[in-house]
Amino acid sequence: MKDINLLHIVISLLGIMGMVSLNAVLVVWLERKTAGRMQFRHGPMEVGFHGILQTLADGIKLVSKQLVAPSHADTALFIMAPVVSLVPIFVAMMPIPFSATILAHETDTGLLLVIALGLLNTLGILLAGWGSDNKYGLLGGTRAVGQILAYKIPLLLTVLTIVILAGSFSLREIAMSQNGLWNAFMQPVAFLIYIVCIVLETNRSPFDMAEAESELVAGFHTEYSGMAFSMFFLAEYSYMFVAAALATVMFLGGWHGPILPAPIWFILKVYFLLFLMIWFRWTFPRVRIDQMLMMGWKVLLPISLINFLITAVVLAL
Amino acid sequence: MDNFIFKVYYLSFAIVLAQTVAGGVLAVAAKNLIHCFLGMVVALIGVAGLYYHLGSPFIALMQVMIYVGAVCVAIAFGLSLTRKAGEEGLKPLSPMAVVPVVLPAGMLAATLKGLSHLEKTGMPRKLDESIIGWQLLGNYLFPFEIISVLLTLAVIGALSVALIRRREKNGNI
Numbered sequence: 080m081k082d083i084n085l086l087h088i089v090i091s092l093l094g095i096m097g098m099v100s101l102n103a104v105l106v107v108w109l110e111r112k113t114a115g116r117m118q119f120r121h122g123p124m125e126v127g128f129h130g131i132l133q134t135l136a137d138g139i140k141l142v143s144k145q146l147v148a149p150s151h152a153d154t155a156l157f158i159m160a161p162v163v164s165l166v167p168i169f170v171a172m173m174p175i176p177f178s179a180t181i182l183a184h185e186t187d188t189g190l191l192l193v194i195a196l197g198l199l200n201t202l203g204i205l206l207a208g209w210g211s212d213n214k215y216g217l218l219g220g221t222r223a224v225g226q227i228l229a230y231k232i233p234l235l236l237t238v239l240t241i242v243i244l245a246g247s248f249s250l251r252e253i254a255m256s257q258n259g260l261w262n263a264f265m266q267p268v269a270f271l272i273y274i275v276c277i278v279l280e281t282n283r284s285p286f287d288m289a290e291a292e293s294e295l296v297a298g299f300h301t302e303y304s305g306m307a308f309s310m311f312f313l314a315e316y317s318y319m320f321v322a323a324a325l326a327t328v329m330f331l332g333g334w335h336g337p338i339l340p341a342p343i344w345f346i347l348k349v350y351f352l353l354f355l356m357i358w359f360r361w362t363f364p365r366v367r368i369d370q371m372l373m374m375g376w377k378v379l380l381p382i383s384l385i386n387f388l389i390t391a392v393v394l395a396l
Numbered sequence: 397m398d399n400f401i402f403k404v405y406y407l408s409f410a411i412v413l414a415q416t417v418a419g420g421v422l423a424v425a426a427k428n429l430i431h432c433f434l435g436m437v438v439a440l441i442g443v444a445g446l447y448y449h450l451g452s453p454f455i456a457l458m459q460v461m462i463y464v465g466a467v468c469v470a471i472a473f474g475l476s477l478t479r480k481a482g483e484e485g486l487k488p489l490s491p492m493a494v495v496p497v498v499l500p501a502g503m504l505a506a507t508l509k510g511l512s513h514l515e516k517t518g519m520p521r522k523l524d525e526s527i528i529g530w531q532l533l534g535n536y537l538f539p540f541e542i543i544s545v546l547l548t549l550a551v552i553g554a555l556s557v558a559l560i561r562r563r564e565k566n567g568n569i
C-alpha cells in the first residue's frame with residue numbers, strides 16, 4: 080500500500096484516457112478501411128489522408144447529437160449503462176506492460192485485475208438491455224450474459240495454463256518468461272481457444288450475438304444515440320485493445336523481438352491481433368446462438384480442461 | 397506527506413464503506429427487481445474495495461471476478477429468464493427493516509473511528525499472495541478439499557435435477 084503515488088496514478092490515468100481515444104480513432108479507421116478493401120471499395124477517403132480523420136469527424140457529429148431516452152425506459156439504468164461499460168477499461172489498462180519499464184502500475188496480480196475488470200463490460204451491456212425498455216435490447220443483453228457464462232470458463236482455464244507455465248500473475252513476469260520461446264508455440268491449443276474467447280468476449284462478429292444487426296436491429300444499443308452510443312463504441316474498441324494486449328503478453332512474448340525497440344514490437348503485435356479480429360468480422364458469417372453455446376460448453380470447455388490437465392501433469396513431472 | 401496519505405486512505409475507505417452500505421440498502425429496499433440486483437452488485441464491489449484497503453488486493457480481485465463477474469451475471473441470467481423482470485415491484489418494507497440498516501451503520505462508524513488512529517498503527521500490511529497458497533494447500537488442506545467435494549456434489553446435483561426434468565418431459569433421454 081505504501082508505494083501508491085497519487086501523482087503517478089493521475090498522470091498514468093490521463094495517459095490511458097488519451098490512449099483509449101487514439102486507439103478508438105485508429106481501429107475504427109482500420110476497420111472501415113479493411114471492410115472497404117475486402118468488398119472492393121475504398122472505404123472513407125474524404126477527411127484527411129485516406130480518410131484518417133473520418134472517425135474524428137464522426138465523433139464530433141456524435142457529441143453534438145441529443146441523447147433521447149425512451150419514455151418508459153429506466154432512466155438511471157439507461158444513463159449508467161454506457162458509463163459502467165467504459166470506466167473499468169481505464170483501470171484494466173494500468174498493469175499492461177508496453178515494455179519492461181513502460182507500464183502504468185506494476186502489480187503482482189495484474190492478469191487477475193485485467194480479467195476481473197474485463198467482465199464488467201457484460202454488466203454494462205446487460206444494464207443497457209434492461210434499462211432501455213426495448214425487446215431487442217433485452218434480448219441482446221440476455222444473449223450477452225449467456226455467451227459470457229459459456230465462454231468465461233474456457234478463457235479462465237487457458238489463462239490458468241499460462242499462469243502455471245510462468246509461475247506468476249504479474250503480466251510483466253509472464254512476458255519476461257517468454258524471452259526465448261513464445262507461449263503461442265508451446266501452447267497452440269490454448270492460444271487458439273483464447274483467440275476464439277476474446278473475439279466472443281469483445282462482442283465481435285462472428286459472435287456478436289448481443290448486436291446481431293440482421294436479427295435484433297442493433298441489440299443492446301438499439302435505443303442509444305449521441306455520446307452514450309459512442310461510449311459503447313469506445314468501450315468495445317478499448318476492450319479489443321486490452322484483450323489483444325493480454326494475448327500479446329500471454330502468448331506472443333510481450334515486447335520481445337529483434338532490432339526494433341520493445342514498445343514498438345508490443346504495439347505491432349497488438350495491432351496485428353486487432354487486424355486479425357477485424358479480418359474475422361468481414362470474413363465469417365455470424366453463427367447462430369445455439370451453435371455458439373454448443374461450441375462453448377461442449378467443445379471449448381472440455382478441450383481447455385484437458386489442455387490444462389496435461390500442462391499441469393507435464394510441469395509436475 | 398505521510399499524514400496526507402493517511403487522510404486520503406481514510407477518505408477512500410469511508411467512501412467504499414458508504415458504497416457498500418448504500419448498495420446493501422438499495423438491494424433490500426428497492427421496489428424494482430433490477431434495482432435490487434444493481435444494489436447487490438454495488439455492495440459486492442464495495443466489499444472488494446474493503447478487501448483492497450485492508451491489504452489484500454488478491455482477494456479483492458477474486459471478489460470482483462467471482463461475485464460480480466460470475467455470481468451476479470448468473471443471477472442476471474436467471475432474472476432474464478423470468479417474466480419481464482421488475483415489472484411488478486416488491487412488497488413495501490415493514491418498519492422493522494430499519495434494524496438491519498442501523499446495526500451495520502453503527503459497526504461501520506466504529507470501524508471508521510478505529511481507523512482514525514492510522515498515524516499510530518500505520519497502514520495495513522499487504523498480504524503476500526503466496527502465503528494464501530501455502531496456507532490453503534498446507535495447514536488448511538482438509539477444509540479446502542472438503543469444499544471442493546461440496547462443489548462437485550453441487551454440480552452433480554444440478555446435473556441430475558436437470559436430467560430428471562428432461563426425462564419427465566421427453567419420456568426418455
